[in-house]
Amino acid sequence: METRKQAIGGFKHAKDAELLATSYAILEAMTGNAHFPEPSVPMAEFEGAIKEYEKHAAEALQTQSRLAFAARNSARQQLTAMLKKLAFYVNEVAESTHEKLLTSGFPLSRETSRRQFPGIVDNVRLRDGGYSGCLKLSFSKQKHVPLYEYRYALKAGQETADLEWTEARLSSSTKVTLSGLRPLTVCYAQVRALNGEGRSEWSEPVSFIVR
Numbered sequence: 559m560e561t562r563k564q565a566i567g568g569f570k571h572a573k574d575a576e577l578l579a580t581s582y583a584i585l586e587a588m589t590g591n592a593h594f595p596e597p598s599v600p601m602a603e604f605e606g607a608i609k610e611y612e613k614h615a616a617e618a619l620q621t622q623s624r625l626a627f628a629a630r631n632s633a634r635q636q637l638t639a640m641l642k643k644l645a646f647y648v649n650e651v652a653e654s655t656h657e658k659l660l661t662s663g664f665p666l667s668r669e670t671s672r673r674q675f676p677g678i679v680d681n682v683r684l685r686d687g688g689y690s691g692c693l694k695l696s697f698s699k700q701k702h703v704p705l706y707e708y709r710y711a712l713k714a715g716q717e718t719a720d721l722e723w724t725e726a727r728l729s730s731s732t733k734v735t736l737s738g739l740r741p742l743t744v745c746y747a748q749v750r751a752l753n754g755e756g757r758s759e760w761s762e763p764v765s766f767i768v769r
Contacts, residue, residue, distance in 0.1 A: 567645025
């Protein structure tokens with residue numbers, strides 16, 4: 559007997575980065591999808607909920623404050639409610655048709671994921687940001703990768719040993735502004751890719767002198 563497959567809509571135990579990566583993958587797959595022409599949650603509204611959650615998750619990670627975590631949890635609750643509603647719609651419309659379910663971007667029950675594990679990010683560059691204490695970080699976009707993590711470290715000299723890296727920060731863009739940096743220090747930066755399959759290794763550090 560053939561196993562009945564369904565889109566999974568429960569993400570209660572997913573970490574912030576996993577939930578964001580999966581949500582962005584679903585947004586990309588569902589937008590303009592002819593198999594699911596009238597989603598139960600408008601894609602513009604869904605995208606807004608993802609970005610709101612991404613913002614509050616980043617703030618909670620950076621500040622570690624109770625208020626920030628409360629805002630993150632509220633945004634997460636709203637996003638996961640939308641995902642459940644969308645998953646129900648996808649399952650109702652697809653009627654267990656495997657080909658249709660695969661186009662939704664949702665992880666499927668009893669299904670080995672076909673998404674590719676992300677590779678190491680290429681063309682990572684730092685350049686002057688246009689004013690003192692600011693640098694621009696850029697890197698190449700990868701297919702099937704909706705999110706990236708980056709981190710940086712400041713040092714007075716060119717030695718890379720014992721670098722004290724910042725906490726990893728999330729970005730859905732391949733262009734990031736680093737501000738508030740100490741002038742006349744060397745800034746080192748690394749990037750890694752993230753999708754529903756996991757994280758890549760960190761890229762090789764690149765460096766630039768902060769003016």
